Amino acid sequence: MGALTLEEQTLIETRALSFWYQDPDEAEPRKVLRDINLTIRKGEFVAVLGHNGCGKSTLAKHLNGILAPCEGTVLVEGMDTRDEKRLFDIRQRVGVVFQNPDNQLVATIVEEDIAFGPENLGLPPEKIRERVTEALTAVDMLEYREQAPHHLSGGQKQRIAIAGVIAMRPDCIVLDEPTAMLDPVGRAEVMKTILHLNRDEGITVVLITHYMAEAVQAGRVIIMDEGRVVRDAAPREVFSQVEYLRSIGLEVPQATDLVHRLRADGYPVGEAITTQECVEALAKLLKGSAEH
Structure with a gap:
């Protein structure tokens, strides 16, 4: 079997992506993303950094069609996120985990929460049980399958939220500051899970974060500033530019x-x-x- 072509390796592509909000109190729209051109390939671990308000979360919401571009295009395995007929397929390919796990937990028992997504896909009960077990094993939470989510720690809840996405069998998981509300122990638990999913399970990871220690573990770091991508390289190359990063409000x-x-x-x-x-x-x- 030959090597994959560049097109086959591409999972998500943004072409001249721009997005703005129209505030009713302002005459001009507020431009949040400006001409973003990115290619995310299968199996990559990409960290996205930038100060608050730079457009990171807005970019994350474009990667599985939660938001649609005002200008430009976002393609997920060749499917245009503006095509409403393809949104179901797109969201099966790319799952999103947000900052607050409590907002993503929908059931009173852990295994029921994990089963929610596969049930909505119309899978048979035996297949759902199989996916629940696999997803909980992947995040090292199988022993908690019969627990109530509200009895878990913040880090454990976030791992359950990640398992809920994994049960949908996505090719890519986009995590929007998943450790922002966690203590250091919880952050370490979640990062261990993310690395395992990427390195051992082959899942593509896009991690939006403001923790530099998380970003250095990625294979590639994207820096955003004022809605634009200003750096896109390996962590060592990006973080060698100490003075530049400080000039745009970032630490190293x-x-x-x-x-x-x-x-x-x-x-x-x-x-x-x-x-x-x-x-x-x-x-x-x-x-x-x-x-x-």
Whole structure:
């Protein structure tokens, strides 16, 4: 079997996507997205960063047809999101998980909540049970299948919300700041789940986040500013541009910030975007100092 062509690899494509809201109190519409051209390929893990109001969440809602472009086009496996006849198919391909899991949990028992989507697809009961088990296993929550969702922690609820999307068997999951309302333990649980789904299950992930430590785990980072994509590259390349990121209101990973400050003070320390890389860079620096 030959390698996939570029077209076969493409899962989502936006072409000159622009979107605006018309505020009744304002004469001019408020433009939120401006000429966005993106290609997201099968199996990618893409993080989207930007300060509040830059258009991240609006972009997320375009990726499975919750919103339709004012100008331009969004294609999901070749299907135009403005074609209402294809929206059901599009939303089976691309699932969305939002910030507050409580807004996505619809049942009083965990397994019933996971079954909600497959039931709406008209699947037979045995197939629904199979999907519920697989989805809960994928997010490491199978033992909680008979629990009431309101008894779970924030991180556990978000993993159930993700399982509800997984049960629909999407090719891609778009997560819109899924850890924003969670404590550090909950954030770590959800990130572990996201990485597992991408690396082990082959699900394409688009993660909207403002946590740099989450973004460095992606294969690709997209930076948005004032409705535009201003950077689109591997995490190491994006986060090496410390001063530029600060100029548009973004921080960099703590490890990157520390080595950047040290270099500014004249210390010959290497690049780092993760804590482990920072530790290794500092150990190398200290070893070099000791030898001199």
